[in-house]
Amino acid sequence: MRILLTGGAGYIGSHTTLTLLEHGHDVVVVDDLLNSKRAAVERVESLSGRTVPLHVFDLRDETRLDQLFARERFDAVIHCAGLKAVGDSVARPLDYYGNNLDSTFAVLAAMARHDVRRLVFSSSATVYGENAPLPCQEDHRPLSATSPYGQTKVMIEQVLTDVASARDGLRVALLRYFNPVGAHPSGRIGEDPQGVPNNLMPVIARVAVGRLDRLQVFGADYPTADGTGERDYIHVMDVAMGHLRALEHLDAMVQPARAFNLGTGTATSVLQLLAAFERACGHPLPYDVVPRRPGDVPANWADPARAQQELGWRATRGIDEMCADTWRWQSQNPSGYPER
Ligand code: NAD
Ligand code: UFG
Numbered sequence: 001m002r003i004l005l006t007g008g009a010g011y012i013g014s015h016t017t018l019t020l021l022e023h024g025h026d027v028v029v030v031d032d033l034l035n036s037k038r039a040a041v042e043r044v045e046s047l048s049g050r051t052v053p054l055h056v057f058d059l060r061d062e063t064r065l066d067q068l069f070a071r072e073r074f075d076a077v078i079h080c081a082g083l084k085a086v087g088d089s090v091a092r093p094l095d096y097y098g099n100n101l102d103s104t105f106a107v108l109a110a111m112a113r114h115d116v117r118r119l120v121f122s123s124s125a126t127v128y129g130e131n132a133p134l135p136c137q138e139d140h141r142p143l144s145a146t147s148p149y150g151q152t153k154v155m156i157e158q159v160l161t162d163v164a165s166a167r168d169g170l171r172v173a174l175l176r177y178f179n180p181v182g183a184h185p186s187g188r189i190g191e192d193p194q195g196v197p198n199n200l201m202p203v204i205a206r207v208a209v210g211r212l213d214r215l216q217v218f219g220a221d222y223p224t225a226d227g228t229g230e231r232d233y234i235h236v237m238d239v240a241m242g243h244l245r246a247l248e249h250l251d252a253m254v255q256p257a258r259a260f261n262l263g264t265g266t267a268t269s270v271l272q273l274l275a276a277f278e279r280a281c282g283h284p285l286p287y288d289v290v291p292r293r294p295g296d297v298p299a300n301w302a303d304p305a306r307a308q309q310e311l312g313w314r315a316t317r318g319i320d321e322m323c324a325d326t327w328r329w330q331s332q333n334p335s336g337y338p339e340r
Contacts, residue, residue, distance in 0.1 A: 126153055172257040210334075
């Protein structure tokens with residue numbers, strides 16, 4: 001298939017692009033590079049030996065998007081582009097609602113004009129909010145997120161479901177990622193957050209490489225095995241493979257839109273992840289326990305059964321592999337991707 005991958009220079013988009021190329025698909029990327037670097041796409045090209053056209057513009061530029069669709073005749077769209085920082089979204093809600101919703105509307109309008117009927121969307125476990133029973137199951141209602149960022153995912157899932165119901169032949173997979181971490185095993189592409197990272201794995205990786213002094217563990221008094229927060233960390237290469245499987249499944253889907261959890265089904269605590277990373281990098285990592293971070297839930301993990309049964313997909317990589325691959329990427333690229 002010829003696939004438009006929005007946000008393809010970003011963390012999940014770059015790994016997904018590589019996986020799609022390795023399975024014989026053609027990929028064209030649109031990314032405004034606000035949270036990513038051109039080098040990510042160049043490295044995907046060098047790893048795959050394939051060319052990846054990168055078009056640098058904001059998806060909300062409907063004229064450019066329309067011209068691209070007219071030229072390329074896409075078979076499918078994978079829509080990863082979006083703003084994703086939870087705390088930032090609380091401070092700048094309008095930017096998040098504006099960017100994430102309007103870019104999705106632009107993609108949907110172009111797909112309708114050019115009769116493209118396959119869409120895979122990057123949703124998030126954040127749609128389960130604070131009160132969903134564990135493990136999280138796709139049919140849980142009501143969906144409700146605790147941040148403007150999360151609300152954009154809830155709203156977009158609803159928009160996509162309604163549009164797919166109304167438009168004959170449109171099929172949409174809503175992929176709810178749990179906590180993607182890790183990097184391609186080559187160490188050539190990985191997660192390169194701009195500014196100070198908020199998420200646990202990039203913080204640990206920067207402590208390990210000496211860019212940050214210590215990890216702050218946000219709370220050790222949760223009702224979990226060791227008192228620290230538990231999450232369902234999933235290797236980004238497994239996430240990438242989830243996109244391929246979803247894409248292959250779209251034409252067989254009975255319902256116009258369907259949600260799938262992409263998680264492992266197991267939870268790992270902050271201190272367990274830290275210990276695994278110490279094994280990977282070979283030295284102890286300093287940390288302090290500090291108060292809980294507002295808005296954090298004690299534990300969260302997926303029921304991945306639907307993706308197993310319907311997509312024939314399951315996560316195959318464990319915590320040690322996630323840490324080893326993150327460490328390879330971080331130690332080979334201590335400052336992330338080069339500027340240019
Ligand atoms: P990322 O920031 O690395 O990649 C997103 C890319 O989209 C960036 O390169 C950014 O520049 C681009 N972009 C944003 N708005 C754009 C626009 N209007 N036009 C063109 N390009 C635009 O993020 P990621 O971690 O790769 O996440 C990809 C998707 O997955 C996002 O939608 C995110 O919300 C979702 N998600 C991520 C996680 C995670 O922990 N990484 C978890 C759940 C869901
Ligand atoms: N944590 C620390 N110290 C840190 C950072 C995180 O102790 O410096 C802890 C958190 O308290 C939590 C765990 O590590 O217990 C994981 O936190 P992350 O910030 O890595 O991930 P979250 O589960 O909070 O959120 C992530 C994404 C969201 C997404 C959600 C579910 O940031 O966008 O996963 O997919 F919605």
